[in-house]
Amino acid sequence: MRVNTDWVWAVSFPPDGASLLSGSGDSTLKLWDAASGALIRTFTGHTDAVKSVAFSPDGQKVVSGGNDTSVRVWAARSGKLLATFFGLTSGDWFTMTPQGFFTGTRGTKEMLSVVRGLEVTAVDETLLNPDLVREALSGDPSDDV
Numbered sequence: 771m772r773v774n775t776d777w778v779w780a781v782s783f784p785p786d787g788a789s790l791l792s793g794s795g796d797s798t799l800k801l802w803d804a805a806s807g808a809l810i811r812t813f814t815g816h817t818d819a820v821k822s823v824a825f826s827p828d829g830q831k832v833v834s835g836g837n838d839t840s841v842r843v844w845a846a847r848s849g850k851l852l853a854t855f856f857g858l859t860s861g862d863w864f865t866m867t868p869q870g871f872f873t874g875t876r877g878t879k880e881m882l883s884v885v886r887g888l889e890v891t892a893v894d895e896t897l898l899n900p901d902l903v904r905e906a907l908s909g910d911p912s913d914d915v
Contacts, residue, residue, distance in 0.1 A: 779821045784829035784846070791832060793820030799834050801846070811849045815842055843907060852906050865903050873900035 776795030783790055789810060790802045799813035799820055818837035825832055825846065832844040841855040857863045862881065864874025872878065872893075882893045 776819070779819060780823045782823045782825055784825040785827065786829060791823045791825065793823040793834055793836075795819040797836065797838075799823055799832065799844070801832075801849075813844050813849050813851075815851050815854075816840065853903060867903055867906045869902075869906075870897050871899045871902040871906070872897060873903045 778792045778794050780793040781790055783804070788804055790804050792800050792802065794800070797814070797816040797818055797820060799816075801810040801813070802808065803810055813832065813834070816834065816836040816838050820834050820836045822835040823832065824834075830846055831852070832846045833841065834844070835841045839857065843852045843855075844850065845852060851868050853865050853867050855863065855865045858881070860877070862875040862877050864872050864878040864882070866872040872882070879893055879898055883890050884893060
């Protein structure tokens, strides 16, 4: 069993109480079997301590917040990252899927760019797609949510 390697800052139970979710200073979330204590899954993606975790009311999604200033939504069953929310000091915000589609406030497109090696280019307008972000968050039944 692989335990957290830093402080556990947050825990949450799903509606059925069968598991326990922990958020740790090692930047991971871990899903544990509540009865046996066995590790079920590790969620990775945060770049700093995870300070808050919660299950959706139906137990199908997990939400985490971290010191990396992001809030992430995951599929509880598969551990797949569905979307990441970012808030900026300007008051702007954006939400991005792992595929690169995003939505956000009016100024978001001007604030984002794509970096490949040493080349920086503007974000392609086709990536600004609120419908695809909404679809990713709704949990397509054909996707292992």
